[in-house]
Amino acid sequence: MKILFQEPLVSRDITYGKFSAGAGNNTFPYGLACVARYVMDRGFEVEYLEPNLEGMDRDAYAKFITDRNFSVIGIGSTTVQITRTLETFSLIKKIKPGTVTVLGGVHPTLMPEETLAASPDVDYLVLGEGEKPFHALMSCLKDGDPARAASIPGLAFRRDGKTVVNPPAASNTLEAAELPTPPYALFPMSRYVAQITYTKRFPSYSVVASRGCPFKCSFCNGSAVLGPRVRYKEPSALVEEIISLKNDYGARGIIFLDSTFTLNRRWVEEFCRKYVEKKAGLPWACNSRVDTIDESMLRLMKAAGCWELLYGIESANQKSLDLINKGTTVEQNAKMLKLTMSLGFYTYASYILCLPGETEADALNTVRFARELGTPIAMFYLPVPYPKTRLYEVCREQGILRTDAAWEDFNAWDFSNPVYVNPLIGKEGMQRILNRAYSSYYTTPKVLWRNFKEVALLRQDLRKFVYAAKGLGGLLLD
Numbered sequence: 001m002k003i004l005f006q007e008p009l010v011s012r013d014i015t016y017g018k019f020s021a022g023a024g025n026n027t028f029p030y031g032l033a034c035v036a037r038y039v040m041d042r043g044f045e046v047e048y049l050e051p052n053l054e055g056m057d058r059d060a061y062a063k064f065i066t067d068r069n070f071s072v073i074g075i076g077s078t079t080v081q082i083t084r085t086l087e088t089f090s091l092i093k094k095i096k097p098g099t100v101t102v103l104g105g106v107h108p109t110l111m112p113e114e115t116l117a118a119s120p121d122v123d124y125l126v127l128g129e130g131e132k133p134f135h136a137l138m139s140c141l142k143d144g145d146p147a148r149a150a151s152i153p154g155l156a157f158r159r160d161g162k163t164v165v166n167p168p169a170a171s172n173t174l175e176a177a178e179l180p181t182p183p184y185a186l187f188p189m190s191r192y193v194a195q196i197t198y199t200k201r202f203p204s205y206s207v208v209a210s211r212g213c214p215f216k217c218s219f220c221n222g223s224a225v226l227g228p229r230v231r232y233k234e235p236s237a238l239v240e241e242i243i244s245l246k247n248d249y250g251a252r253g254i255i256f257l258d259s260t261f262t263l264n265r266r267w268v269e270e271f272c273r274k275y276v277e278k279k280a281g282l283p284w285a286c287n288s289r290v291d292t293i294d295e296s297m298l299r300l301m302k303a304a305g306c307w308e309l310l311y312g313i314e315s316a317n318q319k320s321l322d323l324i325n326k327g328t329t330v331e332q333n334a335k336m337l338k339l340t341m342s343l344g345f346y347t348y349a350s351y352i353l354c355l356p357g358e359t360e361a362d363a364l365n366t367v368r369f370a371r372e373l374g375t376p377i378a379m380f381y382l383p384v385p386y387p388k389t390r391l392y393e394v395c396r397e398q399g400i401l402r403t404d405a406a407w408e409d410f411n412a413w414d415f416s417n418p419v420y421v422n423p424l425i426g427k428e429g430m431q432r433i434l435n436r437a438y439s440s441y442y443t444t445p446k447v448l449w450r451n452f453k454e455v456a457l458l459r460q461d462l463r464k465f466v467y468a469a470k471g472l473g474g475l476l477l478d
Helices: 013-022 029-039 058-067 081-096 108-110 112-118 133-142 146-151 222-226 235-250 263-276 295-303 318-323 329-344 358-371 390-397 428-439 447-458 462-476
Strands: 002-006 045-049 073-078 100-102 125-126 156-159 161-167 204-207 253-256 283-288 306-314 346-352 377-381
Touching: 002 029, 013 045, 029 073, 029 133, 058 081, 073 133, 081 112, 100 108, 100 133, 100 462, 108 112, 108 125, 108 222, 112 125, 112 156, 112 346, 125 133, 125 235, 125 306, 133 146, 133 156, 146 156, 146 161, 204 235, 204 358, 222 390, 235 263, 263 295, 295 306, 295 329, 306 329, 318 358, 329 346, 346 358, 358 377, 358 428
Parallel strands: 002 045, 002 073, 073 100, 100 125, 204 253, 253 283, 283 306, 306 346, 346 377
Antiparallel strands: 125 156, 156 161
C-alpha cells in the first residue's frame, strides 16, 4: 500500500498574489511532513510530490499519476488553495478512479460539510491534527476494512448519501514527546526558497517547534485547528533536528514558523542554552508578541543566534486592537518595537489597514505609526475575514462581505478584489491606502538607511533584497 503526499496543482499567482515575483517558492510543508513521518514510522510506504517545483503541467502530472501505483493520495489545503485542490482531486479520480483521496488542512477542518459538498472526488477529510486519524484510516484500508473508519475521531466522509463528521477527540492531540521530526530525505530540500522576509542567508529552512495557540485574535483560526494548549518539542531534539538540516542539507539559517515562539519562558531559556551548548551556529528568526517577551529574553535569544523577530502589531488604533481581540495596546507595541531594534535585531512588523469601523484617517494613522517607528521590514494587509473566524462573523453581521466571493479571493497577498470592503472607505480607497502604505514606507529615510546598512555591511544575502524589490514592484506597478 503506497501513499503519495503532495501539494495541489496551484499557480504561484494564486498562492502569492502580486508578491509572486519575490516570494520565493512553496515553503517546506512542515505539517504534512510530520504526518508522513508518523505513518512511515508505523510501516507505511510514502512518497512526496511538489508538482509546481517539478514544473509539472496537468499533462505531466497526469502521466506521473498514471505511471505510479498509489493506493492513497493526500493533500493539505488552505482556503485560498481549496478550489485548485479540489480540481486536483478531480483529475486524480479521472486518471485513477480507484485511488483513495484524503484532504486535510485548515479549510476542511473548519468547513467539513461545505468541503465535501463541493466535491464528490474527495473520499475523506482529516480534521485538526492529522497524524492519528490519518494513520487510523490507513490501518483500516490496509486491513481491507474501510467500514471501520466510521468510528475514527477527526474524520469526515460520505456514507449512504449522507455526510458524516466525526469531530477530533482529545486523544488525537499529540503530546510534546510525540511531535514528529519530518523525514527530510523525502523532500526536495535543495529546491526550497523560504519566505525572504525571514531569510538572512540562503538556504534557510522553516521549522515548527510547537503546536497550539492560547490567543483568540478574531482574524485567526489557529487555535480552532490545533487547540489552545501549546506543546513544545523537547529542546535537545529540536536542536539536533536543526543540526541535521545544517549538516545534511546545507542550511545557513532557520525560520521558526510557530505563531508565537516566545510563549513559554522556561522553554525558550532551555532551547537557547542547548542551541549554544551544541554549537548549532545558525542564525534564526521567529514570531513573537509584544506581551510575551521582555529585554532579558531578547538578550538571551540574541546571544543564541536569533537575528530577527516578527511582531503582529496590526494597528495604531486602540479601538481596532480591541475589535480584533489582540490583547495588546498601542503603547506596548511602540515600546517593544523600539526596544527590539535598539538591541540590534532586524525587526519585522505587520499591520492590518481599514479594519471594520476604521475611517481613512484611522488607516493612515497606522501607516504614520509604522513610518515613525521605521522597522526594516513592514508588511501591510487589508482585512481578510477567513471563514469561521470572529472577524468573518462581524463582517457578515454588518453586511459588508462580498456575496460573490470565490475561495481564491480570501488571499492575504492580493487585494485586487477584496472579500471585505470597509463601507467608510470603499474598495478603491482601501486599495489606494494599501499602495500608499508600501510606497511611502519603503521610501522613508530611516527605513532606507536601516536596509542600506544591511546591504553595505553584507549582513544579509543580497539576493534577498533583489527578491524584495521584485515583490514590491509586482504590487506597486500593477
